[in-house]
Amino acid sequence: MSPTPSGILRSTDTGIDLEITRAIAAPREDVWASLTESDRTALWYGPWERVFDNAIRVQLTFEEGTPWMDMHVEACEPPRRLAVTSDGWDLEAVLAEVGDGTTITFIQHFRDAEGLGDIGPGWEYYLDMLIASRDGLPLPNFDDYYPSQKEYYSSLLPR
Numbered sequence: 001m002s003p004t005p006s007g008i009l010r011s012t013d014t015g016i017d018l019e020i021t022r023a024i025a026a027p028r029e030d031v032w033a034s035l036t037e038s039d040r041t042a043l044w045y046g047p048w049e050r051v052f053d054n055a056i057r058v059q060l061t062f063e064e065g066t067p068w069m070d071m072h073v074e075a076c077e078p079p080r081r082l083a084v085t086s087d088g089w090d091l092e093a094v095l096a097e098v099g100d101g102t103t104i105t106f107i108q109h110f111r112d113a114e115g116l117g118d119i120g121p122g123w124e125y126y127l128d129m130l131i132a133s134r135d136g137l138p139l140p141n142f143d144d145y146y147p148s149q150k151e152y153y154s155s156l157l158p159r
Contacts, residue, residue: 002148003128003140007120009156015111018120022127024102024134028095031102032079034134035093043133045126056084062129062142104130113157120153121146 007020024031034040038047046061054073059066075083075092083092090109095102106123110116125145132139 002144003124005120005124005149005152007124007153007156009113009116012109015109016113018108018110018113018116018123019105020120020123020127021103021105022131023098024104024131025100026102026134027100028097028102029079031095031104031134034130035082035095035104036076036078040133044129044139062126116157117150117154118146120156121149124149 007018010017010019034044038049041048041058042061044062046059046066048056048058048071050056051070056071056073057068058071059068069086071084071086073082073084075081079095081092081094083090085091092107092109094105094107096105104127106127108119108123122142122145125140125142128140128145131137
């Protein structure tokens with residue numbers, strides 16, 4: 001059975017934001033480490049290395065060919081907010097304490113949300129990868145997310 005998509009779109013002054021939220025039963029500082037420590041990002045997204053200043057390279061180990069992607073760290077506000085950009089991708093993660101756990105809200109900022117039907121399922125997959133890697137669970141299979149969630153994400157766009 002395919003996981004249920006949960007992303008929403010919000011209008012902004014500059015375009016549209018895709019937001020996907022997950023609750024994680026762990027302190028915010030520990031979740032922050034899963035987003036910012038290379039050995040921990042390697043478990044669910046890919047390892048990274050600093051190139052210089054705010055420039056990093058991330059290896060996308062769960063993508064075909066395990067390519068490297070150059071990224072720029074736009075904001076790093078431990079343990080609350082991380083924002084990065086790369087080749088037209090404008091991404092942000094916001095962490096909030098909720099009781100004994102943490103809520104992570106992943107945000108992709110779009111000008112026009114072109115390709116949302118293809119992009120949304122990928123972020124659902126990666127956030128579930130984050131949770132599975134933290135909880136010691138089997139990692140999800142991307143085929144359970146795409147193309148089954150494509151229509152949901154495409155339907156979020158204004159017609």
